[in-house]
Amino acid sequence: MSKPWDAVIIGGGAAGLFCSGVAGQLGKKVLVLDHAEVLGEKIRISGGGRCNFTNLHSSPANFLSLNPHYVKSALARYSAQDFIKLVQTYRIAYHEKHQGQLFCDDSAKQIIDMLMGECAKGKVQIRHPVVINAISYEGGEWLIQTDSGVEHSRSVVMATGGLPVPAIGATAFSLDIAKQYGLRVIDPRPALVPLSFTSGEFENLNALAGLSLPVRIAAGSKGDRYGTCRFHEDLLLTHKGLSGPAVLQASSYWAEGEAIHID
Ligand SMILES: Cc1cc2nc3c(=O)[nH]c(=O)nc-3n(C[C@H](O)[C@H](O)[C@H](O)COP(=O)(O)OP(=O)(O)OC[C@H]3O[C@@H](n4cnc5c(N)ncnc54)[C@H](O)[C@@H]3O)c2cc1C
Known part of the structure; x- marks a missing residue:
């Protein structure tokens, strides 16, 4: 052998x-x-x-986990800057798009x-x-x-x-x-996803599909999973429902049946 x-x-x-x-x-x-x-x-x-290979402002606060200490130790040993250095070693051209997001040029x-x-x-x-x-x-x-x-x-x-x-x-x-192996598994659920309307209640918004506007968005519930969130980001109305960075971010905190507050 x-x-x-x-x-x-x-x-x-x-x-x-x-x-x-x-x-x-x-x-x-x-x-x-x-x-x-x-x-x-x-x-x-x-x-x-x-x-979008990393973010210039990446910090433990940007990660969702039931054990927030894990990401602190992980990022202390290997940071976004370390990954950027690796990308530079391979001479991969990149640019910053929005709020520190780094993308390959090619x-x-x-x-x-x-x-x-x-x-x-x-x-x-x-x-x-x-x-x-x-x-x-x-x-x-x-x-x-x-x-x-x-x-x-x-x-x-x-x-x-x-x-x-x-x-x-x-x-x-x-x-x-x-x-x-009997490890405790937290039920997986979608995160960083757009939200679809499942009833005709919001049909009148269809005429606005394609419109994007900055909003304040809040979702989640205190003491549950990752708690609550507030973001000031862009929202996009689509033919199916809501999308854009504001909604993608809030989706990670939202659970079925809960309210989402959009201003
Ligand atoms: C549309 C889209 C856009 C995204 N854009 C970004 C972005 O811009 N920036 C970013 O950071 N993240 C982005 N993500 C998320 C990112 O792609 C994932 O977080 C990342 O690829 C996860 O890496 P992973 O190695 O955990 O899993 P994967 O990349 O999914 O790799 C898992 C591997 O395991 C293999 N595998 C699965 N099951 C088995 C099996 N039973 N036996 C053997 N092999 C198996 C698969 O073939 C695959 O090669 C995006 C995701 C999607 C869907």
């Missing part, structure tokens, strides 16, 4: 490729497994094809190539498309059963991403594995 991997990373998207590159460059023997024909598809479509594909470049530096092996049938822990190591054999590893990183856009490979695989 060959020597086990130090880490098998399941999922070769933004998180999996970044993690693999760092681990590989620390001298770890790393294997990435992904079921997709093409890697990094969600990065490719991000930011309208130009990838294409999100450059970010995928950069992450692949980091993996190559760390001698990371990437195997895809591979079907992962089961993961188990036996005799002090992880066994990853795939359609092309069994991999042995000291550790496993689950990086299969969230549920949006199943057409490009998204699955609930990591959630299923978490449940298999």
